[in-house]
Amino acid sequence: MTAFSLEPEQTAWCEELRTLAVRELRPLAEKGEPGRVNRPLLAALGELGLLGRMLGSGALDLCLLRESLARGCTEAETALALQGLGTTPIVQAGTPAHRER
DSSP, X not given: OOOOOOOHHHHHHHHXXXXXXXXXXXHHHHHSOTTSOOHHHHHHHHHTTXXXXXXXXXXXXXXXXXXXXXXXXXXXXXXXXXXXXHHHHHHHHOOHHHHHO
């Protein structure tokens, strides 16, 4: 059986994401209202470049991203996952104009 371990850079990235989730994203999530879109949280995910990571990243990077965010702020991870529901069809079947937007 092959052993698997993360590269030091991957481990450091996961720790950065967990810290970011606790310090910056969790406070935004706590201010949100149940049943409502938390626009400040979504804006922060976009400004941090995390929404864009959903496109073009490999499976391992996506798993590390989602797991690390979920450990620090489950609402941030859920918002990130829901973003993929809308973008994946555009990436797979959209026109170049759709993808550019």
